Every structure is written in C-alpha cells, then in structure tokens.
Amino acid sequence: MTLTQLLIVLRARWISFVVVLACAAALAVAANLLLPKRYSATAMVVLDVKSPDPIAGVVLPGANTSGYMATQADVFRSERVAQRAARELGMDKDADLQRMWRDVTQGVGDYNSWLADVLLRGLDVRPGRESNVLAVTYTTADPRNAARIANAFVSAYVGTTLDLRTEPAKQYSNFFDERAKHARDALESAQGKLSAYQQQKGLMATDEKYDVENARLTELSTQLVALQAVASESAGRQGQMGGNPNQMSEVLNNALISSLKGDLARQEAKLDEMSSKFGDQHPQVLEAKASIAQIKQKIDTEVRRVSGSVTANNSVNQQRLAQLRTSIEEQRAKMMFLKGQRDEAAVLMRDVENAQRNYDAVQARMSQTALESQTTQTNVSVLKNASMPLDPSSPRTKLNLAIALVVGTLLAVGVVIVRETLDQRLRTEADVIAYLRQPLLGSLPVDNRARPNGRLRLGLSKAGMFGGGMPRLAK
Template identity: 45%
Template sequence: MNFEQFLLILRARLWLVFGVLVVVVATTATVSLLLPKQYAATASVVVDAKGIDMLSGMQMQAMLMPSYMATQVDIINSDRVAQRVIGLLKLNEVSQFREQWREETQGRGSFDKWLIDMLIKRLDVKPSRESNVINIGFSWPDPRTAAQFANAFAQAYIDTNLELRVEPARQYATFFAERTKVIREEIEAAQRRLSDFQRENGITAADERLDIETARLNELSSQLVAVQGARVDSQSRQRQAANRDTMPEVLQSSLISGLKAELAKLEARREELTNRLGRNHPEYQRTESEIGSLRDRIDQETRKVVSSLGANTQVNLQRESEIRASLDAQRERVLQLKNQRDELTVLQNDVANAQRTYDALSQRLTQTSLESEIQQTNISLLNAATEPLRHASPKLLLNLVVAIFLGTLLGVGTALMLELLDKRIRGTQDLQIVLGGIPVLGVIQDAGAVFRPRRGLRRLLGAR
C-alpha cells in the first residue's frame, strides 16, 4: 500500500473515520463531565542538605550523597508517614471511611492498612529539579480537605524525620548508659584491688621507696668491696708474720723502734765492757741481763703486733660475712619491691584503662543524650498547602485533545481494517493488480461512482 492508496481509502471511508472520532470525543467529554472533580493541594518542604551536625559541628557525608533526596521521597511515601497522618487527622474515627472500608473489603483485613493504601494512592511527591525542595501533593474531591491532607503529610514527614534521627540516638544513649554503669563498677573494683595491695604491702610511693632501697643496696655493695679489700690486705700481712722484723707494722711501731734503739745502745755498751772489764765483771753481767730483758720485751711487742694482724683479719672476715648477709637481704628486698612495683603498675594500668574507657563512654553518653532530646531537624516547611481554586482533574481540554488524537487513530485503524476485510478497487493501481499487470488504457473521471466488481467478474479476474 502506497500513500495514494492510503489517501483513497481515507477518502472513501471518511465518514467512518469522522464517526469514530465523534464517538470517541463525545464519550470522553461525557465521561469527563460526569466524573467527580478532584482538587490537588501542594505543600512544599525544604531539606537542608549542608550535612553539618548541630552538636558536634562535623560534616555528615550521608546528606551530601545523591541518593539522599530519593530517600526522603521514599520516606514521604512510606506507610509510617501515612500512619502518622491518620493519627494527626484522626481518620480512624471517621465513620464514613469505616463504612467505605466495609463495603470494599466486607470487613476483611486491617482498617488502618486500607486507609494507608488509600492515602498513598492519592499522594503525589515530586522533588524539584536541582534543588532541595520537595513538593507534597494530595488530591481529594473537597479542596479544603485536600489542603488539610497535604499539610498533614508535610507535618508527618517532618515529625517522622525527627523521629528517625532521635530513635537511634535514644537507643545509643541507653546502650552507653548501661556500658557506663558496668565500666564504673569495673573502675571501683580495680581501685579497690589497688588500694588493698598498697595497704597490704605498706606502699605509699613505690618509686621513691624503691630508689631508697636501691641506694641502700649500692651502699652495702660498696662496703662489701671495701671490707673484702681490708680482709685481703690483713690476710696478706698475716702471711708475712714469719718475717716479723720486716713487717711494716713492726717497722712502723714507735715503741719497738725505741726498744731497738735502746737495745743497740746496750749492745754497744756491752762490747765496751767486754773489752774493758771482761765478761765476768758484774757490770757486764748486769748489762747482759738488761739486753736479754730488752729483747724479750721487743719480742713480746712484736708478737702483739702480729697477733693484732690476726685479730684484724678475723674482724674483717666477720664484718664481710655480716655485710654480705645484709647485701643479700637488701637485694632480696629490692627484688621484692620491684615485683610489687610491677604488680602495682598493672593495677594502676587497669584503673587508668578503665578510667579512659569510662571517660570516652561518658562523652558519648552526653552527646547521644543531647541528640535524643533534640527537637530540631533539617526539614522545614517552605509553603503550606492552601485550598485550590480550580479542580485538577478531570481536565476537559486535555482529555479532548487526547480524545481527538486517539479517535483519529482509531478511525483510521478501523477504516484500514474494514478495507482489508472487504477489498475494493480504488484506483488504476488496484485495477492493474487485479488484472495481473494489464495496462490501463483510460480512466473515466466520476467522483461519485465506485467500481465494485461482482462475484462472477471477481472470479474471472481471479482466474486470470
């Protein structure tokens, strides 16, 4: 089918196309006039998406995401917001709605769920392009009621948004309160263990006490080294006691030196008396007796010096033993203090760790408690809905334009369908197709005549 054939078909069945168009337009107009008028009221809310937390002052990245506005639209269309609208307007107490529910559902199902579905069907939520404004529209036969519903949805959305923000904060506040109580008990228990340990061991200042005991240990170590040196020295001198005359103590003794000097004088006098008087002279005998007495005294004094060296060695040995015992006891004391300090450090760390945890939990508890009591949200009512002056539906002019378009399409489609069911010869091209390509010699112009071959002729033409 070419365009000329299409125009010929429309020309032949123009009244059919026009009739279908008239029927569709008339039906649309009648239905539009008979349908009840619906009024649409719109309330606007603005979403502050700066993403700044009012308490902490920190930026909240979730509000800056592209999906944030879509999430807000879903919240407005949720059953939770519709349920809050029912509560605000007390719709479940309206007998008209309850009767309508019984008529439609025969009393089956939930009345609140039916109300929610009915409200959401009439709700129209549209976010503005490239802005943070959301338009909440609601349609209803009565303009005042439509405005009330739109404003109720806006208020319910604001309340729900605040509730969604406050509820997690309340849950966190409850959790942090419980944890804070547990950590406080742990701090008290750790502090009691620390106090009991200090009281049992008499610890007031662990580091200072350890420093004193360590200094005492170092002093005893120094004393032990000194005593050991003195003991070694006295033992060395004692071993030199065989040569008493050459011992330093003997040589350094003034008494022995004086006695030896006096002995030397007597021995010199004895030599003189020997040469002058002889050995048998009484004077010589008396001098010899004095020399013997003097030598005995020198020997006695020498033995005293040697014996004093042995006594010093014994004293040094005893003192070394005592200092060594004190040193071992002091070393054990220092080790015990170090163990006590280590245990004390562990207990102090337990208290400090519990205190840090308690401080962190207390800070979070304070913040979440404030968040759970906040009454501000980032949603604000921009424009309240007012009673619309004109109805939103049905739109007669728009419906007529659509009806004309659809009626025209339906009429043309009907004409083409009838043409396919009842094929007619509309022009020379149709005749050539029927005659199998035989050329047409001429055409008689008659606008009012339409050639329609009879059955016999059609059979003949079909056979050829």
C-alpha cells in the first residue's frame, strides 16, 4: 500500500482512527490519574582525580582509569553507605520501621541490612558522560523525604570514602610502628658491632691510618724506582771499569788525574826534546824518565782509587736497593693487613648504613600513614545539595500523553489497515486495474449533490463484477 492509498483509506475510515486514538488517550489520562505520585530529589558530587594527594604528593593510583567512576557509583550504591545514611536519618532506631521489618521478615535476618535494601530501592546513581560528576537521585512518595534521604546518602558517601582511606592507613600505621621498633633494634645492634670492632682493632671511623700507610707505600715505590735507576747506572760503570777504566767518566772528570796527565804530557814532550839533544844516557834524560814513571804511578794509583770508589758506590746502591725492596714488602704486608681490617669494618659499616636506611624508610612511611589516618579531607566535593521537589517525577503526564498519542496513532493506523484488508473497496481508478486485473473502460463522474457530505463511494467487489451482482453504491 502506497502512502497515497493509505491517506485515502484513513480519510475513508476516519471514524475508526479517531475512536482508537481517543481510547489510547483516555487510557493515558486514566493511568496518570490512578498512578501514585512520586517525587525525585537530585544531588551532585564531583570527584577530583587529577590533583595530587596533599600528604603523599602523588595522584591517587587508579583514579585516572576508565572504571574509576563506575567503581565510585557502585560504592555509592553499597550497603555500607546505605546503612550509614540510615543511621544519619535515625531510621535504625525507628520503632515503626522495626515493626514493619518484623511483619515482613518475621524477625529473620539483620534489620540494618533490610533497611539498607529498602533505601537502595529508590536510589539512582549515574556517572556523568566523560566527566567526574556523579548525579544522585532519590525517588519516594514524600518530597521532603526525597531531599533528606538524597542528602543523607551524599553525606554517607563522603564519610565512607574517608573511612575507606583512613582505615587502611591506621592498619598500616600500626604495622609500620612495629617495624620501626625492629628496625631501630637492628640499627643499634649493627652500630654496637661496629664500635666494638673499631675499639678492638684500634681503628678510627675514617680511613686516615690506611691513607697514611698507602702514601708511605707509594713513596717507597717511588724511591725504589729512582734507586733502581741509580743502581743500574753504578753497576754499568763498574762493568765498564773492568774493561777500560781510563775511559770512565769519573776518571776523565777527575781533576787530579787530569792534572797528572797534563804533567805527564809535558814531561814526555820534554823527554823527547832532551833525548834528541843529549841522548838517552844523559843524566837529565834519566831524571826526566824517572819523573815520568813517577807520574804514571800516581795516575795508576789515582785511577785505582776512583775505580774503588765506583765499586763501593755500586755496593752501597745494591745494598740500599735490597733494603728498600724489603721495606716495600713489609709495607705491602702491612697494607694487606690493614685492608683486611678495613674490609671487615666496611662490612660492618654497610650493615649500619643498611639498617639506617631501613629505619629511615620505615620512619617516613610510618609518619605518612599516621598523617593519612588522621586526615579529614577527601577528593569528593558536593556540587549540589538536593532540595525538595515541587513537581512529581512520576507519573509524567505530558510524556505519557505523548507516548499514548504516538502509540494510539500507530494502533489506529493498524486497525484501519486491518479493516481495509478484511473489507476491500475500490477507491481509485488504479484499484480497478490492480485488484480486478481488467482494463479500465471509463469512470463515472462524482456528483457532490448525491450525498450530504459531498462524496459518493462506489463499492465493487470481484464477486459483484463477475458473479452476476450489480455494482453497489456505499454511502
């Protein structure tokens, strides 16, 4: 059925359409009048999830997760919050409510749990879309009670979030207090062991003694290197003395030997001159030869003396070198002994440092948890307190009427279509071709005077056209 055909059918069967629509509207009005009126009061709270904790200095873990707001909504709807709200409202001591509980449950179960379940039936908590706001709505028959209970739930939720934060902190504070005592005892024990060891070994708290001995070892090593060079040089000179002592630097640089060699050279020159002049047997020549032999003897004596000093110097250097090596070995042994003592003391000092760090860490955590257990601030702030509603939240008259009109319209259209299906009529020229499957030869003009309402309907059926019946005019 096309839209044009549907409009023609609705125009033809408008009475049925109006009757069904009127019945639906009447039912909606009756429901609005018969249903009890209920009032809803709304409060709003905001959760600060970005600001750091004033005590810990960090953002609360899990506050930025996607399920944080849903978790807080579940906490709002928890039995613990409901029981706290009931205590704030004084319902836990209400005799009428206790009597109702006995009548309903025959005294079986917990009264506070039953009361919390009753209160939670009218509570609705909705997290804001992409926000940190919780909308708390409470619905009941009394507008004053709706506002009171909604505000009581908000207050109970704030108190419960504070308890959920301080109760673990109190437990942790007691735990860290015990751990601090053990840490302090361990620190005192480690310090006592270190002090006893230092007194026993004669060690100071610093490494001055070790540093002094290490500096002495370094100085001895430096002296050894220098003396090795000197001893090597003296040994080389001594070896040179065995080959040609006259070429030694000590001999060449000796002033007496140089003077004697000069005298020897002069005497030899004089001897050559005299020998060529007087002959080898002349007394002056003989005297000059004797003088030359005496000078050579003096030179040999002085060379032997210088060579002996080189040998003695080399012996002294080798002896000093041996003594210095012995001193270095003794100093190294002393250093190893001191190093062993220092290592043992270092182990004890590390024990003291570890015990101190452990004690400081426990003390810091104990101070922090003690502050957290005494805090009175939460990350929940009240944006809006619930006020007494002036208009009922249900039944919603306008909404119900609108829904009734929409549903009634659809139902009326359905009824019209069903009636038209059960009792088909030829209402347009296209219906003749569509339903009778016959060619259209002509159409009669409509005479508006034939009916008081100015319309004339021609009702034809397949039985009337082909079963010998006559066309029927339907007014």
